[in-house]
Amino acid sequence: MYNLSNILKVIRVPNLFVIALCQILFRYCILEPILQRFQLSLALNNLYFYLIVASTCLMAAGAYVINDYFDIRGDFFNNRNNQVGAGISRRQSLFLHQILSFLSVFFGAYVSYKIGRTQFSLIFILVSGLFWFYSTSYKYRLLLGNILVSALAASVPLIVLLFEVSVLNNVYKELIIGTICLKIITVWTLSFSVFIFAGILIYSLVRDMLSVRGDKAIGRKTLSVVFGDKVNQIIIACLSGLSIIGVIVVWRVYLIKFDSLFSELHLLFLIIIPLIVFIYKILKYKVDSEFKQGKMILKFAIIAGISYCLWANYFLTS
Numbered sequence: 001m002y003n004l005s006n007i008l009k010v011i012r013v014p015n016l017f018v019i020a021l022c023q024i025l026f027r028y029c030i031l032e033p034i035l036q037r038f039q040l041s042l043a044l045n046n047l048y049f050y051l052i053v054a055s056t057c058l059m060a061a062g063a064y065v066i067n068d069y070f071d072i073r074g075d076f077f078n079n080r081n082n083q084v085g086a087g088i089s090r091r092q093s094l095f096l097h098q099i100l101s102f103l104s105v106f107f108g109a110y111v112s113y114k115i116g117r118t119q120f121s122l123i124f125i126l127v128s129g130l131f132w133f134y135s136t137s138y139k140y141r142l143l144l145g146n147i148l149v150s151a152l153a154a155s156v157p158l159i160v161l162l163f164e165v166s167v168l169n170n171v172y173k174e175l176i177i178g179t180i181c182l183k184i185i186t187v188w189t190l191s192f193s194v195f196i197f198a199g200i201l202i203y204s205l206v207r208d209m210l211s212v213r214g215d216k217a218i219g220r221k222t223l224s225v226v227f228g229d230k231v232n233q234i235i236i237a238c239l240s241g242l243s244i245i246g247v248i249v250v251w252r253v254y255l256i257k258f259d260s261l262f263s264e265l266h267l268l269f270l271i272i273i274p275l276i277v278f279i280y281k282i283l284k285y286k287v288d289s290e291f292k293q294g295k296m297i298l299k300f301a302i303i304a305g306i307s308y309c310l311w312a313n314y315f316l317t318s
Contacts, residue, residue, distance in 0.1 A: 026157045
């Protein structure tokens with residue numbers, strides 16, 4: 001018998017909420033106001049959009065389940081609470097993964113068909129397969145799993161752009177494709193996607209530092225296992241530093257024209273300073289509890305970066 005509370009734990013409901021929020025904020029705070037500036041409007045049916053959001057969340061939920069399914073031994077050595085095998089049985093978790101992945105692909109394929117882009121169905125099938133092979137193979141290879149998961153996370157806003165632009169092309173044709181409007185949308189989208197990619201990559205490397213015992217036991221090759229924590233710490237610090245530089249460049253080159261004190265305070269106190277504190281904690285401390293604190297600070301900075309969509313909406317509609 002399935003226990004709902006255990007299922008909610010294994011599918012990481014808070015993370016799914018962030019994924020859904022990211023896509024919703026991106027559509028209504030970035031895409032819509034930019035289109036309105038060019039006397040255009042959103043073309044993808046609201047029902048279809050929310051089906052894409054549901055598909056994305058279901059895909060992620062299925063990925064969490066199958067990853068926990070194959071992580072039981074590693075989590076045992078890491079003293080980590082894995083719901084698979086404890087909260088729900090392995091057989092139940094495998095069935096749950098199949099149901100979640102099927103629904104994700106079904107919703108994605110349905111919307112693809114309805115907008116006349118049946119080929120987009122392959123995206124959902126491909127991503128489902130990538131998550132499976134990540135759990136069974138790719139994550140055991142040095143950096144491959146980290147980069148793959150980060151890239152898939154970065155695709156969360158990109159999938160919204162893909163479906164919206166496809167329908168916009170059907171409705172507006174030459175008014176959207178190849179215009180300055182699409183270029184502006186693309187720049188904003190890529191900015192958020194690159195930030196998410198960097199944030200999730202750094203987060204996964206920190207998580208590897210907390211999983212060395214289990215990773216060694218299951219033969220997983222991470223930076224911490226192969227080169228040691230010190231090398232991993234330096235790489236994490238460098239990537240975090242590059243992320244800070246990237247945020248500052250975007251701020252001073254692209255956002256400075258909006259001349260908003262509150263926007264600058266958001267970037268400084270909710271993203272840049274937390275990342276600086278994160279670098280300090282990662283380089284200075286060697287206790288797991290400190291790494292866990294650093295992981296929470298990084299997660300906060302990532303969410304703060306996503307929430308910047310709200311300021312973007314203010315700029316673009318004023």
